[in-house]
Amino acid sequence: MFAHHTGFGMTVAKIKELLAERPFRPFIVYQSNGRHHLIEHPELAIPTQSTLYIFGPPQPGDDGLSGPVVISYLHIASIVYLPGQAA
16 A cells, blocks of 8 residues: 555545546545545545545444545545555
8 A cells, every 4th residue: 555645735636636537546545533434436435625525334333324424634644545456
């Protein structure tokens, strides 16, 4: 794995660029608090002007009613591709 973007300069344009790559390459979004989220398909993330919405399968313990993860670009510490994968 390698970091595609690091630091606190994430923008909607950079996220849209990652989601528009063809073939799409899955990546992990790491937050400043240490949490991370896998984006396996471009349709599982929606970038807005200041936040990224990430959709995925329910996690253990979820009641099935939870919505997307919402991350401010200010809290994205890095984005790392998964090696050798394309959706």
